[in-house]
Amino acid sequence: MSNKNFKTIFDCGSSKVRAATFNKHNKNEIFYSESEFFTDQLSLESRIEKIITSFENDTNEYINSIDLMVDSPKMLSIGISVSKKLDGSKLRRSNIQFLLQEAKQQILKYYSNYNIAHIIINNYKIDNVDYSNFPDEIECRFISLDILFICLPSDLLKYFKKVFSSYNILVNQIICSSYAKSINYKSNLDLTSHVSFIDVGFNKVSIISFFNNSVCSFDVLPIGGNHITKDISKILKMDLNQSERLKINLHNSNYKFSNDTNFSLDILENIISARTEEILELCKGSLKLNTSMSDHSKIILMGEGSKIFQNDHKNEFLLSNEVDFFQETTKDICESGFKFETVLNKQEVLVIPKKHTKKGFFEKLFHFFR
16 A cells, blocks of 8 residues: 555654654644654664554555654755856746756765755845845846755765665655754744744754844754763763753652762752853854844744753843743654645755655755745
């Protein structure tokens, strides 16, 4: 039986797998699943298998393909400008496609170990006039494009393709998780002007900044909640699971810390405070370097790792800015992937996979808008 009624999204993080399968003909029929916390790849693979089995039982359909949401500490955002002289006739989309292809080839040449996940045109400069969107019916003698590429490590994507291939499932669309979530949440919250989303994950922090509908910057810091857990484990001489449990229950008044041996609440608070201050300082440095945000710009902290920054640490972070926490759910995350194409950033070039061969190999083609 083919997977023709349901569309399935997997968000594969470094410590949890979240997934959903959506009935394309009945918006009210959706199945969600979230794995338990894990720290090793073998656990990740077993949890993926468990979710696949669950969904196939729920839907009475085999899953043939999925859309994959994934992040990595090694993600890159690469800005590039390309230009071309024209003859003064009306600007055509084929002119833009030519420049996009030229820029794409440069990225693939110099970053051969990466795959392009997203292509975003931040600015069209036509005869020295800036446009945020493609201008129709305009004559042009000189055009330049400012393009942002978001890239994911090729070896990471090969790994996930291999995992899903072992269950006879093809990876159709690959989506940068933190980027898709910020696009969706920004749309849902109807945010304008300057806003930055700080997504604190297990091994990384992603910082995505917008001005109105344009992406100003995308930065990745190779540090996350797992670094706090490792600090606790090393200093208090505990295993990682016990250290993670202490970390997430720091502000839980119902948790009995006395059940954990070799434990001092004061030392735990100092360990967590030291590392969170470091992470927050790195975030502030990134925002100052990559954006022109004002003191009144909005900042939204999200992601599983951001929970540790609540309470006292919120007041320590960019006191002059409005800082909110977005409590994500599996539903929020998976809907971001499902809705990604429909709430697509207007500056983004749609990247879709070429038809799969029998071996499951595909090359990505980009289609200029819709």
